[in-house]
Amino acid sequence: MSFQSKTPNFTDSIFTVMGKMALEHDAINLSQGFPNFPSDPVLIALVDQAMADGYNQYAPMAGDMDLRNAIEHKIESLHSHRYDPSSEITLTVGATQAIFTTIAATIRSGDEVIIFTPAYDCYAPTVELFGGKIVPIQLHPPHFNVNWDTVANNISEKTKLIIINTPHNPTGMIFSKEDMLQLQDLAVKHNLLVLSDEVYEHIIFDGEEHQSAARFPELAARSFITASFGKTFHNTGWKIGYCTAPEFLMKEFQKVHQFVVFCVNHPTQIALSTYLKDEENYLHLADFYQQKRDLFLNLMKDSRFKMIPTKGTYFQILDYSAISDSNDIEFSERLLKTHGVATIPTSVFNVGNQDFKQIRVCFAKTDATLARATAILKNISKENF
């Protein structure tokens, strides 16, 4: 049979490529963003219990009501905004499905969508799948701050949606209150929707506060916010997250959601509905990961890599320009194959693969793994690379 691919430009994601290469070369894997330590045994026992209690059939389409109530409570206590659990919250198969469904429910052929690059890899292909056009705005090192005049200049009659991600993967940059106010002004002025990808909401450092889109009333009134329990509770393989939006938008979201998955894994929802009620289970995440970040930076302090401490997420950017002139894909491949450490080249997240000579490492790893990886990284120099 002859078949013409609908998506000829989609290739294996960099995470698949580097993950596979890391396995082949038995490298220490600091590439993909997942922890290599277990999630809380209490949470695992709650899932076991839910299965034993018979929660093994379909969950309600929008998710278990108790869990939606717990999510509502968490958001209200942190951001003073109330989402109606019966009509404004939907459980999803990870944040990825929440992002996919948001775009599927809102983007028509020819609509323009602004994204900030470097950008997480699922935004652009999903927009293109639904005939939308990506309008990328490139952020620049060292701080990757947004210039809101540039954003304003990129808004056209066709702009439908702005996608933001704070804390930001891969740079660790966070949107300030001022950023969110500027975003709100532009979104209101031009009648834009916003997709605020907040999967690292609880991983934010140095006493900074996460500025959720939920905190800004006029922004919340036009935003889909996506979240991930995988990122928050160290179990990315469970693929469970959620989306919040005002009712008129959530209605559109659910029209698509019902035909994408209908509903999400039931026993996990039951377990999370209990676990989420105890705020101790998520409020200490920032401290936990700040210790990992500081351990990593401390172990790397005499290295030739240049680093600005990441402000959020569990990623740290390393600038290798003092070590090599290679492009970042060549650099990370050589680092993996010759030195045994897998990382992610950041150019793959940029417009036209712009290369800033930076790689991304994930420090959501045991202290022993961080010690092993940094023992290698900190000794790399121009001479021995």
Ligand SMILES: Cc1ncc(COP(=O)(O)O)c(C=O)c1O
């Ligand atoms: C910025 C960002 N958004 C979304 C996701 C996907 O989250 P999930 O695993 O819950 O689908 C990730 C995962 O790495 C991410 O980094």
